[in-house]
Amino acid sequence: MARILGHRVAESLAGRRDAAAGWLDWRRERRGHPLIWLHAASVGEALTADPVLRRLRTAIPAADVMLTHTSPSVSRWPHSLVADHVGYLPPGDRRTMDALFAHLQPVVVVFARSDLWPGLVAAARRHSVPAILLGGTVRPGSTRLLPPVRAALRRTYACLRWVGAVSPEDADRLRRLGVPGGAIHVTGDPRHDQILERSVSLxxxxxxxxxxxxxxxxxxxxxxxxxxxxxxxxxxxxxxxxxxxxxxxxxxxxxxxxxxxxxxxxxxxxxxxxxxxxxxxxxxxxxxxxxxxxxxxxxxxxxxxxxxxxxxxxxxxxxxxxxxxxxxxxxxxxxxxxxxxxxxxxxxxxxxxxxxxxxxxxxxxxxxxxxxxxxxxxxxxxxxxATLRGGAADETARAILQFCRKKR
Structure with a gap:
């Protein structure tokens, strides 16, 4: 197991090291299109966002969607993801992030599940780009809820403009982490929509x-x-x-x-x-x-x-x-x-x-x-x-759409 994890980490670090140049080159050819930036750490997070992005695509056909990730599994996923370009998240230092935001000019930055990157959230705040969390969940007993970790992350969570929480319990934990109470909405889980709507191979x-x-x-x-x-x-x-x-x-x-x-x-x-x-x-x-x-x-x-x-x-x-x-x-x-x-x-x-x-x-x-x-x-x-419930993707897409229209 340790050897497998070590290989994954090395592959991720190598992919992230030179990712910024690829994103700059891609966006250079797509100027004029409103850009939705989704960050999904791995395949599960990307699939959670999938039904939301499909609805946004219908509402804003001209929009481009970029998907950044940190897991090699996303690069190897055999099914199509709702994104115009998929690649590793560049390093999160201030200089790199500011250059990316200045060039990419996203209208919104969306995170899926629980994988917030402080450098990316901070850059969104500096450039007045709303940061949103969909399918938000925090595991009971998560290390993020420990006082020292919670204190270190509070500013990051406080920057989120809108959060769709999977359950009332997740909403409470997100509030403890620093998300403003008025930004939290209990939507259910968009992953349920993805599972219920996906194409099936028999x-x-x-x-x-x-x-x-x-x-x-x-x-x-x-x-x-x-x-x-x-x-x-x-x-x-x-x-x-x-x-x-x-x-x-x-x-x-x-x-x-x-x-x-x-x-x-x-x-x-x-x-x-x-x-x-x-x-x-x-x-x-x-x-x-x-x-x-x-x-x-x-x-x-x-x-x-x-x-x-x-x-x-x-x-x-x-x-x-x-x-x-x-x-x-x-x-x-x-x-x-x-x-x-x-x-x-x-x-x-x-x-x-x-x-x-x-x-x-x-x-x-x-x-x-x-x-x-x-x-x-x-x-x-x-x-x-009976535990599966659809509808979270609709509510989430409507909320993100409002932010996109304000920025256009």
């Missing part, structure tokens, strides 16, 4: 359904290495009672070396695994996904789902994707402080959180319980689906 699910032949399958999505160890150990327990049960594992960042590691890990547990799309032998009970951008469609074939990242504090990936298909969800409990969507799933009976201690046994126990009681599984899936 191909991945069809392949899984042909492989299962109707057998129940758990799709473990957005997994990290610690999740995969838990899931494989749990599957050993489940398969002893339900030998026809199937497992699909889709790593958070699939890559050839991750696929090899997973094949080896499955083998070490006495499990024969194959790669999705490579023609699984008849006796295969575990499939590994190595395709980027396929996970949301894989959940369509799931009887139940496990979402990774929650075995670490603050790391849980999106649980709304399986919930959209009325699939009940299991996940690590994020140290007892799961994010809004996950808490809502548990409260409404659509999800189960797993403690770090004994996670594999607890996962196997719940997995078997749902296998033994299909009506209960269906009820849990419908409860999960």
């Amino acid at each position: 191909t991945p699910a069809q392949e899984i359904l042909r492989w299962t032949g109707g057998d129940p399958v758990l799709v473990a999505g957005s997994t990290e290495p610690d999740d995969e160890e838990v899931v494989l150990r749990a599957y050993q327990i489940v398969a002893a009672r339900w030998p026809r049960a199937r497992l699909v594992i889709a790593p958070h960042e699939p890559a050839p070396d991750r696929t090899r590691q997973l094949l080896d890990a499955a083998d070490s547990h006495g499990l024969h695994a194959a790669v999705l799309g490579a023609g699984a032998p008849e006796d295969t009970r575990v499939l590994l996904n190595r395709g980027l951008g396929m996970l949301a469609d894989l959940y369509l074939a799931a009887t139940m789902a496990y979402v990774g990242g929650g075995l670490r504090k603050g790391g849980l990936h999106t649980v709304a994707e399986p919930a959209a298909w009325a699939v009940p969800v299991m996940f690590g409990d994020c140290g007892g402080r799961p994010p809004t969507d996950a808490s809502r799933l548990v409260a409404r009976g659509g999800g189960v959180s797993l403690p770090l201690a004994g996670a594999a046994d607890r996962l196997a126990e719940q997995w078997i319980r749902w296998l033994d009681d299909p009506p209960s599984t269906r009820r849990a899936g419908l409860a999960a689906r």
Whole structure:
């Protein structure tokens, strides 16, 4: 894990180092078009902003959208994002940022989720450009809420002109961080709009359904290495009672070396695994996904789902994707402080959180319980689906549109 993270950081730093020149060259050819600047750290943040930007594009067809990011995953994302140009966020020093704002002249700077960059927010304030946060969320127990960190970030949050908070609880935490009370609006989560509106590919699910032949399958999505160890150990327990049960594992960042590691890990547990799309032998009970951008469609074939990242504090990936298909969800409990969507799933009976201690046994126990009681599984899936709410993108786009019109 440390080696993977180190590679990501190095790639991000290298990409950011020379990014400013590329942005200046791009804008030179687009003078005269109003510019919306979206900063989304990673793919999840970009997808959260996607339905909002689509609505803004309809309202202001002449506008250009630039998307800056800090994660290499955005550069590798196989699906189109609503942006005219995508690239790394340049270094946040004052000289670089002032040069960018003077040349780019954005009408608004939009942040998604929780990834505020103080240098970018400060530059927006100096150049009288409104800074906006959409899909705003702050995890309970976030280090940002600690007094020293909160004090250091207060000025940054105080500069935000409009914030769309995912929930009342998120709104309260954003207020504690320094966002002016009058700037905060509880909108819900634009990511729900993105999930509900996105185009669907049936191909991945069809392949899984042909492989299962109707057998129940758990799709473990957005997994990290610690999740995969838990899931494989749990599957050993489940398969002893339900030998026809199937497992699909889709790593958070699939890559050839991750696929090899997973094949080896499955083998070490006495499990024969194959790669999705490579023609699984008849006796295969575990499939590994190595395709980027396929996970949301894989959940369509799931009887139940496990979402990774929650075995670490603050790391849980999106649980709304399986919930959209009325699939009940299991996940690590994020140290007892799961994010809004996950808490809502548990409260409404659509999800189960797993403690770090004994996670594999607890996962196997719940997995078997749902296998033994299909009506209960269906009820849990419908409860999960009921947690999704559309409409946040409409409210958010209307608010941003007002700021854009004031600047034009």
